[in-house]
Amino acid sequence: xxxxxxxxxxxxxxxxxxxxxxxxxxxxxxxxxxxxxxxxxxxxxxxxxxxxxxxxxxxxxxxxxxxxxxxxxxxxxxxxxxxxxxxxxxxxxxxxxxxxxxxxxxxxxxxxxxxxxxxxxxxxxxxxxxxxxxxxxxxxxxxxxxxxxxxxxxxxxxxxxxxxxxxxxxxxxxxxxxxxxxxxxxxxxxxxxxxxxxxxxxxxxxxxxxxxxxxxxxxxxxxxxxxxxxxxxxxxxxxxxxxxxxxxxxxxxxxxxxxxxxxxxxxxxxxxxxxxxxxxxxxxxxxxxxxxxxxxxxxxxxxxxxxxxxxxxxxxxxxxxxxxxxxxxxxxxxxxxxxxxxxxxxxxxxxxxxxxxxxxxxxx
Numbered sequence: 001x002x003x004x005x006x007x008x009x010x011x012x013x014x015x016x017x018x019x020x021x022x023x024x025x026x027x028x029x030x031x032x033x034x035x036x037x038x039x040x041x042x043x044x045x046x047x048x049x050x051x052x053x054x055x056x057x058x059x060x061x062x063x064x065x066x067x068x069x070x071x072x073x074x075x076x077x078x079x080x081x082x083x084x085x086x087x088x089x090x091x092x093x094x095x096x097x098x099x100x101x102x103x104x105x106x107x108x109x110x111x112x113x114x115x116x117x118x119x120x121x122x123x124x125x126x127x128x129x130x131x132x133x134x135x136x137x138x139x140x141x142x143x144x145x146x147x148x149x150x151x152x153x154x155x156x157x158x159x160x161x162x163x164x165x166x167x168x169x170x171x172x173x174x175x176x177x178x179x180x181x182x183x184x185x186x187x188x189x190x191x192x193x194x195x196x197x198x199x200x201x202x203x204x205x206x207x208x209x210x211x212x213x214x215x216x217x218x219x220x221x222x223x224x225x226x227x228x229x230x231x232x233x234x235x236x237x238x239x240x241x242x243x244x245x246x247x248x249x250x251x252x253x254x255x256x257x258x259x260x261x262x263x264x265x266x267x268x269x270x271x272x273x274x275x276x277x278x279x280x281x282x283x284x285x286x287x288x289x290x291x292x293x294x295x296x297x298x299x300x301x302x303x304x305x306x307x308x309x310x311x312x313x314x315x316x317x318x319x320x321x322x323x324x325x326x327x328x329x330x331x332x333x334x335x336x337x338x339x340x341x342x343x344x345x346x347x348x349x350x351x352x353x354x355x356x357x358x359x360x361x362x363x364x
Contacts, residue, residue, distance in 0.1 A: 005091035005110075005364055007034040010084075012077070012098035014055065015042040015067040019187065019282060020116055024095050026188045027114075028053060030353055031093070037103065039080045042067035058084065074121055075145050078102055078152045091364045094160075102156035110364045113160045114185075114356075117170055117279045118177045122150045154178060162363050164356075166280045167301040185356055186304065188349035189285045193259055196291025196337040197267045204230040205295075205327070206269035208254070209283055211237030216297070216318055219275040221246050223324040231273075234265060266290035270332040271312065274302060275323060281305065284312070289344035291337030295326055305347065311340045 009031065011024050025047075028036065035054040040061045043051055058080035060066055066073055077099035086092060090109045094101045097116040105111040125146060154177070157163075163182035165171035174182045207220040217233060224231035225248030233243065234254045244253060257265065266272060272287035272294045280301035284294040288305075294312035296302035306312040312335065315322040 005360075006089050007031045007091045007093060008086050008089040009034050009036045010081070010092060010094035010096070010100045010103050011036055011038045012096065012100045013039050013041075013070050014050065015040065015045050015070055017046065019280065020095060020097055021046075022190075022282070023114065023116070023187050025049075026349055026352060027093065027095060030356070034093075037084050037086070038100070039077055040066050040070070071121075074142060075149065078149065078156070091360065093360075099153065099156070101160055102152070105159065105161075110162070111160050112162045112164065112360065112363065113157075114164045114166075115170060115174055115182065116166055116187075118157075118173050119149075119153050122146055122153050123173070123177045162359075164359065167304050169300045169303070170279055183359065184304075185352060185359065186347050187280055187282070188352035189282050189289075189344070189347040191285065191289035191344050191348050194263050194266060194286050194289035194344075196341055201270050201292065201332050202268040204232050204269060205271055205273055206232050206234070206265055206287070207273040207275070208232075208234035211235050211239040211243060213239055214276060215239075216275040216277075217243055218246055219318060219320055219323050220273040221251055222320045223327055224248075225251055226320065227324055227327055229327060232265060232269075234262065262286075263290060266292055271295050271330060271335075273323070273327075274306075275315075275318065276300075277318070278302065285344045285347050288312075288340040291340050293332065293335035293340060295323070295330065297323075305343075307339075307343055311335065311343045 009027050035056050037056050039058050041055050041057050060076060060080045081099050081102040084103045086103060087106050092105045092109055092111040094113045096113050098119055101113045157178035157180060163174055163180050164185050165174055165182040166187050171182050171184055174180050205224060207217055211217055221243050228250055231251045232254055234257045236256050266287045267290040269292050272292055274284050274294055274296040277300045284296055284302055284305050287294050288311050294306050296306050296314055297318055298314035298316050308314050313326050315326045
């Protein structure tokens with residue numbers, strides 16, 4: 001494309017902050033003035049800077065309680081995105097984990113999908129239900145429509161010109177569910193706030209984040225309790241009370257912590273324990289940016305971000321025994337903080353921006 005493209009950014013929903021929103025914030029900085037088309041938007045739940053953006057919502061914005069209970073309206077998202085008017089835009093950039101890749105691209109426009117994950121609600125329904133704590137009544141309502149929505153989702157994926165995957169895990173799922181090839185561009189990680197420290201690590205392991213079942217923080221709590229190892233757990237979530245019941249006297253729950261506190265916790269830990277199966281997973285790179293190794297389950301995005309024997313170790317099964325076997329033999333002195341930091345540097349925001357710009361120039 002010889003001229004500067006007229007860009008539309010597409011995002012599933014704006015009522016919570018997570019990895020998808022980290023990507024969106026970078027896209028908005030890269031394409032200043034580009035409107036953000038989304039199903040619905042809850043300004044009070046999002047960072048103040050979003051109010052400066054040109055955010056355009058669908059008819060779903062007017063539905064009762066949609067910003068508080070967006071899962072209950074899942075069957076309507078395909079309709080909301082199918083109806084969006086993108087005439088006048090020649091580059092459509094969708095930032096997708098749900099249904100937003102289903103927007104109609106105008107004739108002659110290029111649609112590039114930055115795929116955080118093929119729609120989990122459809123293709124990994126049981127895992128999604130556990131992750132989002134969907135109730136039995138919602139489950140009964142949704143199951144009959146899943147097959148229909150899968151057909152829509154697959155067809156929508158065929159209309160995308162180019163897919164970008166966030167990890168080898170997601171690249172494989174795009175191939176499996178959509179029959180499409182993709183290019184990997186790792187998501188942006190803000191590593192500037194993390195720094196290795198000169199002193200040796202303190203005598204604790206670290207785990208945490210959102211304390212919800214699929215993150216498998218229970219494995220870290222139980223393994224460290226059994227081995228009598230000191231574990232600090234940061235963060236909040238519906239799993240906290242259950243985790244506290246599992247914990248022995250060597251496990252401490254810190255609750256929510258500030259970014260500065262988290263940076264200090266990473267830098268002082270023997271290692272960061274990452275027991276979940278994630279599409280990508282930013283926390284292991286934050287820990288490495290702070291100079292510390294990671295003990296991760298061997299699967300998902302961790303396969304792209306942890307270098308065994310150099311910046312951490314893998315445990316093979318999501319069991320207490322498998323994790324405990326690695327913890328029992330773990331020597332934090334065997335991992336060079338400089339090597340950990342250098343690995344994290346490869347995932348910094350500037351690298352994402354430069355690779356995405358190059359991809360757009362080549363394909364738009």
